[in-house]
Amino acid sequence: MSAPTPAPSPASPPPPRAILDGIAEVARRHLDWQGELAPGMRLVEDLRLDSLRLLTLAIEVEDRFRVALDEEDEAAIETVGDLVALVGRKLAAREAEGG
Amino acid sequence: MIAATAPPAAAAATLNQALDRAAALAGGGLRLVDRDECERFLPWAELRRRALAVGGRLAALGIGRGERVALVFPTGEGFFGAFFGVLAAGAVPVPLYPPVRLGRLGEYHRRTAAQIAAAGARLVLADRRVRRLLGETAALARPALGCRTLDSLPPAEPLAAPAEVAAGELALVQFSSGTTVEPKPVALTHRAAMAQAAILNGFWPDRDGVRASGVSWLPLYHDMGLLGCVFPALELPTVLTLLPPEAFIARPALWLRAISRYRAVVSPAPNFAYALCTARVRDEELEGVDLSSWRVALNGAEAVAPRALRAFGDRFARWGLRAEALTPVYGLSEAALAVTFSDLDRPFSTGRFDRAALAAGGAAHPDPEGIELPSLGRPLPGFAVAVLPEEDGEATGEAPPAIASTPPRPADGIAPEPRGEPPAPPLPEGRVGRVWVAGPSLMAGYLGLPNASAEVLRDGWLDTGDLGFLLGGELYLTGRAKDVIVLRGRNHAPEELEHAVAGIPGARPGCAVAASWLPEGEDAERLLLFVEAARGAAESERAALPDACHEAVLAATGLEPDGVIVLAPGTLPRTSSGKLRRRETLRRHLAGELIPPDPVNPVRLAGALARSQLAFARARLRPAEPGEEKA
Numbered sequence: 208m209s210a211p212t213p214a215p216s217p218a219s220p221p222p223p224r225a226i227l228d229g230i231a232e233v234a235r236r237h238l239d240w241q242g243e244l245a246p247g248m249r250l251v252e253d254l255r256l257d258s259l260r261l262l263t264l265a266i267e268v269e270d271r272f273r274v275a276l277d278e279e280d281e282a283a284i285e286t287v288g289d290l291v292a293l294v295g296r297k298l299a300a301r302e303a304e305g306g
Numbered sequence: 307m308i309a310a311t312a313p314p315a316a317a318a319a320t321l322n323q324a325l326d327r328a329a330a331l332a333g334g335g336l337r338l339v340d341r342d343e344c345e346r347f348l349p350w351a352e353l354r355r356r357a358l359a360v361g362g363r364l365a366a367l368g369i370g371r372g373e374r375v376a377l378v379f380p381t382g383e384g385f386f387g388a389f390f391g392v393l394a395a396g397a398v399p400v401p402l403y404p405p406v407r408l409g410r411l412g413e414y415h416r417r418t419a420a421q422i423a424a425a426g427a428r429l430v431l432a433d434r435r436v437r438r439l440l441g442e443t444a445a446l447a448r449p450a451l452g453c454r455t456l457d458s459l460p461p462a463e464p465l466a467a468p469a470e471v472a473a474g475e476l477a478l479v480q481f482s483s484g485t486t487v488e489p490k491p492v493a494l495t496h497r498a499a500m501a502q503a504a505i506l507n508g509f510w511p512d513r514d515g516v517r518a519s520g521v522s523w524l525p526l527y528h529d530m531g532l533l534g535c536v537f538p539a540l541e542l543p544t545v546l547t548l549l550p551p552e553a554f555i556a557r558p559a560l561w562l563r564a565i566s567r568y569r570a571v572v573s574p575a576p577n578f579a580y581a582l583c584t585a586r587v588r589d590e591e592l593e594g595v596d597l598s599s600w601r602v603a604l605n606g607a608e609a610v611a612p613r614a615l616r617a618f619g620d621r622f623a624r625w626g627l628r629a630e631a632l633t634p635v636y637g638l639s640e641a642a643l644a645v646t647f648s649d650l651d652r653p654f655s656t657g658r659f660d661r662a663a664l665a666a667g668g669a670a671h672p673d674p675e676g677i678e679l680p681s682l683g684r685p686l687p688g689f690a691v692a693v694l695p696e697e698d699g700e701a702t703g704e705a706p707p708a709i710a711s712t713p714p715r716p717a718d719g720i721a722p723e724p725r726g727e728p729p730a731p732p733l734p735e736g737r738v739g740r741v742w743v744a745g746p747s748l749m750a751g752y753l754g755l756p757n758a759s760a761e762v763l764r765d766g767w768l769d770t771g772d773l774g775f776l777l778g779g780e781l782y783l784t785g786r787a788k789d790v791i792v793l794r795g796r797n798h799a800p801e802e803l804e805h806a807v808a809g810i811p812g813a814r815p816g817c818a819v820a821a822s823w824l825p826e827g828e829d830a831e832r833l834l835l836f837v838e839a840a841r842g843a844a845e846s847e848r849a850a851l852p853d854a855c856h857e858a859v860l861a862a863t864g865l866e867p868d869g870v871i872v873l874a875p876g877t878l879p880r881t882s883s884g885k886l887r888r889r890e891t892l893r894r895h896l897a898g899e900l901i902p903p904d905p906v907n908p909v910r911l912a913g914a915l916a917r918s919q920l921a922f923a924r925a926r927l928r929p930a931e932p933g934e935e936k937a
Contacts, residue, residue: 252857258864265407266556
């Protein structure tokens with residue numbers, strides 16, 4: 208992946224801002240999203256993502272951050288901020304495991 | 307009516323026998339490729355060993371012959387162990403969609419529970435990750451033996467061999483559309499499944515002693531993926547390379563790369579997949595790719611758009627794609643899968659037809675300026691296609707054509723379904739009507755729904771619900787008589803979308819219609835939602851309706867309408883019994899005739915006012931009789 212962020216630093220997972228930027232990059236590159244991405248935006252109502260594009264978002268976010276999102280966790284996600292927080296938790300868990 | 311020659315004989319009478327045979331021949335298996343393009347090979351012999359292990363444990367749990375077991379798995383080894391394990395136990399697998407990623411699950415739970423109930427599944431088997439999500443589904447459907455993973459089946463000895471089942475017994479149940487409203491479980495026998503597999507294999511015969519191998523990213527809970535790819539590979543046997551559908555959706559290039567890497571000959575997909583590749587695959591993703599082995603690029607399961615095929619052919623010719631590979635086909639899950647194929651090794655063909663004649667008289671008049679329709683080809687061996695007059699009074703009374711049907715000859719392993727004459731005299735070539743098909747892989751019926759089955763199955767003929775005509779022995783489709791929305795190769799009941807807008811402020815309850823169609827010259831079907839505003843709805847509510855309906859449909863179904871059209875109350879056409887007429891709604895909209903039937907203008911309003919005042923005055927003048935209700 209050609210992503211400039213997040214910087215792989217074993218000591219500290221990337222801050223939410225870096226995760227948000229990474230997700231925004233995914234949205235621009237793969238979902239034709241133009242403009243800024245704010246944590247309060249809802250994936251369906253505001254970003255207008257249909258099931259095909261939600262799936263693309265999930266896969267591309269997994270690949271960019273090298274995490275496996277769990278369908279069980281995904282079920283509770285409504286906003287960009289929810290997704291940022293989930294990716295943050297997964298990255299933190301990976302750090303804790305010494306990954 | 308057009309009938310084909312006799313079908314080829316299947317190498318085995320049942321899926322269980324086919325698995326035994328493939329394992330014994332030790333040729334081929336399933337190559338499972340993940341989205342990082344790492345592969346795992348599952349030989350047929352190994353798959354049989356796993357099936358016997360799962361079958362033994364299912365028997366220990368009390369799963370009996372002919373009982374249904376629902377399967378909710380992503381593409382992977384788990385699905386195949388479960389699917390062939392259920393078959394080995396003599397039971398009937400029912401593959402269902404796993405939950406969508408990041409989507410709302412409310413509709414998913416209701417739909418899946420309705421399908422489990424309709425199939426009468428005693429047990430749900432699921433992938434470990436999916437299992438954790440199915441709590442609500444299981445609570446709604448209450449399968450007798452619960453919802454389990456393969457690991458949580460009771461320990462037991464493996465079966466010595468797969469159950470010996472008869473060719474006429476049920477092999478699997480598939481759903482023609484995902485819906486919470488009266489889901490229709492399509493019941494297929496082993497005979498039907500094997501007949502379809504043998505017919506498909508007969509269509510791409512070995513060349514120079516090399517068995518045609520395939521690549522598929524199609525979901526295994528979709529007829530094109532399971533009956534169109536897995537069963538033919540098992541029947542030959544050969545190697546089938548499988549990609550997870552989600553990998554294709556996110557990175558369409560993975561499909562083309564796999565075809566190139568494994569020198570695949572056959573790979574089918576719905577129309578949308580070709581358009582998705584044209585739009586999303588980047589040149590740098592195709593470095594070193596060579597698509598010249600791909601001889602059979604089937605396009606079916608939804609309306610075939612000539613524009614999408616041409617764009618795909620042009621886009622990927624540089625990578626060796628042969629224009630003749632693109633092959634429009636027609637089929638439906640009630641016929642197991644495929645019914646007609648256009649010729650291989652020939653560029654796909656289209657015709658242009660006079661729009662007005664198609665619309666008004668139901669006749670196909672060639673017209674160089676007319677609408678372009680793709681030929682979907684001729685009936686597959688053993689199949690016959692007839693176009694019958696529509697039953698709602700649109701019959702023409704013309705003489706039946708003189709083309710005689712050639713009944714398929716009985717062959718080893720396939721006893722053709724008894725087939726009489728079509729239920730009505732067929733229309734001559736060039737006349738638009740309802741498409742009926744007959745052939746060796748028709749469903750036994752909708753499981754547990756004798757009335758719904760009798761509506762579409764008559765004397766070995768199936769009413770497809772599609773509209774079209776035959777010309778030069780080839781099938782062309784013009785639309786659908788049945789109320790179904792077809793998007794991305796998947797069928798949806800319009801009710802699903804219509805229910806999503808119920809309760810939105812300003813929307814008239816129960817007065818919404820969803821419809822999809824392929825607009826002329828476009829590359830995909832478009833989805834429209836028609837919503838009547840409530841009487842007395844505030845202007846602000848009315849103005850907010852399109853956005854509110856758009857959001858509601860997207861959230862509930864994951865489908866995005868291409869337009870929401872707000873109508874005055876009473877505009878949607880209805881039958882005399884008050885049912886909404888979806889097809890007529892779309893027809894009127896496209897013709898610019900969707901207007902309020904009784905427009906409220908000042909004169910009419912004054913008249914109505916005067917009548918009500920008169921009635922009011924009468925009621926006042928005339929004393930009410932005892933027991934009489936006041937108007």
